[in-house]
Amino acid sequence: MPIHMPDLPEWTAGVHHDGSVMYVTNPLPELNETVTIKLRTPLAAPIRHVFIRAMVDGEYHWVPMRIQEETKTSQIWAGPLTVAQPRLDYRFKIMLDEGSYYYTALGMSHADTPDADDFTLLADYKAPLWVRDAIFYQIFPDRFYNGDPSNDTQNGEFEHAGVKSMKRQWGELPIPWAKGRSMDFFGGDLQGITQKLDYLRDLGVTSLYLCPIFLAGTNHKYDINDFWQIDPHFGGNEALAELRRALDERGMHIILDITTNHIGHQNTWYLDARDNPDADTAEFFDFNPTTGEIDTWLGVPILLKLNYTSQKLRDRMYRDDDAALRYWLKEPYCIDGWRLDVANMTGNLRTHQLDHDVWREMRPHIKQVKPDAYLLGEYFMDGTPHLGGDELDASMNYAGFNISVRRWLGGADVGTQDKHPHGDMSLLPSDAVAYQWQRFMGAVPYVIALQQFNQLGSHDTTRILHVAGEDKALVKAGTALLMGFPGVPCIYYGDEVGMTGGKDPDNRRTMPWDETDWDQDMRAFHQRLIEIRHNSPALKTGGFQLLLAEGDMLAYQRHLPDQTLIVAAYRGLDNAPDYHVPVWQGGIVDGAQLKDLLSGDVYTVEGGQIVLGGLAHGQALVLELQ
Structure with missing residues (x-):
């Protein structure tokens, strides 16, 4: 590389x-x-x-x-x-x-x-090989589809920070956090996901990643109050079992989101410890040396930080036979893995820096129940120290893919959505994108790189269309880079039909189900790229070689003995200047022809290169060696 x-x-x-x-x-x-x-x-x-x-x-x-x-x-x-x-x-x-x-x-x-x-x-690394064939789709459950209105959260049903729960109408915009405190609910549930699986299969999706679905008091449910109960507003435990059955009928997979770092303020573990310092669960928490109170996650009062010096906590989280992280891997739920929320902070607080210890100990307990379970950690920063084969299987590859591509398309550095002074609004040069890709990919074994989790956006970032200045051509260019890049591609719900959205919670709007509201061309483009991915072994398990990163162009090669593909994307204005892609570096001979699987255009190698000129703004190419 x-x-x-x-x-x-x-x-x-x-x-x-x-x-x-x-x-x-x-x-x-x-x-x-x-x-x-x-x-x-x-x-x-x-x-x-x-x-x-x-x-x-x-x-x-x-x-x-x-x-x-x-x-x-x-x-x-x-x-x-x-x-x-x-x-x-x-x-x-x-x-x-x-x-x-x-x-x-x-x-x-x-x-x-x-x-x-x-x-x-x-040596002897057991990779979750199914993820190499996967196209993931991330769902924020409350906002995807209301399959059972009878379980909707009602007005005033519960309260947080002086704000009572609000039942909203589908299609209304989410209420900003300062006013709504994540207490506005739209009625999406697991039944709704089950009912829309055929839509997802038609798109080409094979695997789901769901934001938390456990009992909690907010719409995002990262304040988990019971790890062993699916929130009844999402349909309860039986709705997950039914979703599992429906996924099995379609040959699909599912991973769930869990908070190993913290729990919600109505969790009995916390309530018992808050009221009784001698409670069995008191050791599950750290007590702030300044205030004497139980530590919270980043000062958020409803999220209580867990303390992994407690062996009892480790038992309940992953060592017991019915531990939270083992329970849902078994019948009748049989989930296929976990997305571990704020994995970067789990086990870490002041003198306790236990993240490596926790992941190394957790891994065999998970793999004992389901050997091919996918262990995915959330890392906005560098997660590569945890990707040596004995901890996590992958990270949410923000630093290794997402952030650099978003900066290349729209200058959306980390911090820009919150207007922090460290946020960089300038476009990232193409050679810097390539260098960042190379550094993060080179820091992990290649078998790990092939299962890194890649997205253009998520529930924690502004929508990719918003990042691109509502420029759909740029979104297409980014989507092509995503589908061709080593690792596992994931679409954030609605991106495929042209959804936009700014800072959280605007990026968590309801999914539009009136097809007249869809960008059908965008959806067809996603379908075509997903089809190419499904039919291209080189994009799933092939090698990776950067070929060109200059001006407004990025191009890389994916290769196997029986297939060679070059993925290219152009972000500049219409009628691009000539870009000379040095395919000789990839071992391609003069006279060879490469066909663009998107446009049908054919390019011939001359003098060790192909010339890409006159491209349209945002044009992407997937060139297959004939």
């Missing part, structure tokens, strides 16, 4: 390795298995020798590579590597007459760099 550095010879941009089956004979090896590692180099590169340098038992281990194959453009070097430890890090040393280069997950360098830059193989 190299970015060609200007102080390096041109041929170095054609050196490539990634952790896909293109370059590792078995990307998911068993312990002590010997795999063949491959490296592609340009045919004319003045290379004398190539070595694999692996870190084995704390010492460098050198493996000479041999030329296994020559193509019209490349030499394929190969060497054996035995994976005799749970994690094996390696890089390449390329020898020339005039000196040597190191090639790592961050690209080519004359200088040696820290081992953290290395490629990584994991």
Whole structure:
């Protein structure tokens, strides 16, 4: 995944390795298995020798590579590597007459760099392989569809911060938090989701991610008051069992959202501890040394911070047979995994920094019940330290994909929606996007990169259409990058029909079900891209190589032995200047033809490149090598 550095010879941009089956004979090896590692180099590169340098038992281990194959453009070097430890890090040393280069997950360098830059193989890692085929769809349940009006929250049914619950009419705008305090309810429920599964299957969706559905007092339900009860306003436990049955009939999956970091202020764990310092659950909490009161999450009074120094808390959350995180994996619910809310803060407070400890201990307890359960942590920041195969399976890849693409399309840096002074409103240059992609992808094993959770927006961010200045062409460009990128794509409900929305809760509007309110062209574009994703093995498990990141253009290659695709997106004005995409770097020969699966246009390789010129504003291409 190299970015060609200007102080390096041109041929170095054609050196490539990634952790896909293109370059590792078995990307998911068993312990002590010997795999063949491959490296592609340009045919004319003045290379004398190539070595694999692996870190084995704390010492460098050198493996000479041999030329296994020559193509019209490349030499394929190969060497054996035995994976005799749970994690094996390696890089390449390329020898020339005039000196040597190191090639790592961050690209080519004359200088040696820290081992953290290395490629990584994991031994005996059991990946949740089903997610590679998944197209996720995120639903904020109260706002998706009202399937059973009899369970709607009523006016004045309960109260929070002096605000009573309000029953709203579908289609009205959410009330801003300062006035509504998340107490406005629209009636969406699990029955409604069940009734709309055929709509989702028609779109191409295979998997659901639901914001919390457990008993709680707000519309967002991140203030969970009972981990073992589905909120009756969402249909109760039986509605989840029925949704599971309906998903099974359609071959679909589901993950639920849970707050491992905190609970709601009406949770009996908190009520008992608040009223009785000697209660069994008192140790579930930290007490603020300044106020003497139970700690809250970021000062929010209805969200009480959990203290993982408590072994009893760990029992109830994930170690007991009926622990919260194990209970819903079993019959009749059989959910397929968890999205772990504010995973970045779980276990962490002042002198207690227990997040690694919690995830490492939790993982086997979850996998014992459901070996292919998907453990997804919420990280707006860098989640890569938790993605080494022994903690989480993936993060919500905000830093590694979402934020950079949003900044490229509309200058929506973290903090801009709240007008913080650290928010950057300027468009991110294309080369900076590529560099950010490379750094975060290179920081995790490639088998993990293939299951990272990628979105253009979520319930915690402004809608992507709003970010793009209501420019639907730019949304299409971003959607193409999303569907082609390594990892698991997820659509935020309504984006496919042109929904917009600003700062939370405006981004949580009700889903429009009157088709005359839909942007049918946008929905058809999503359907086509999803279809391409479903029918393209290279987009699911293939390797990744950046080809072009300049001006207003981004282009990258996804490749398997039997399929090569190039995904490109242009954000500039109509009638783009010529962009010369150096496909020789990806091993593509002169005379080869690439067909755009979106427009049908065909491009021919000449002089090692294809020329993309005259593109329309926001145009995306998915070029397949013929």
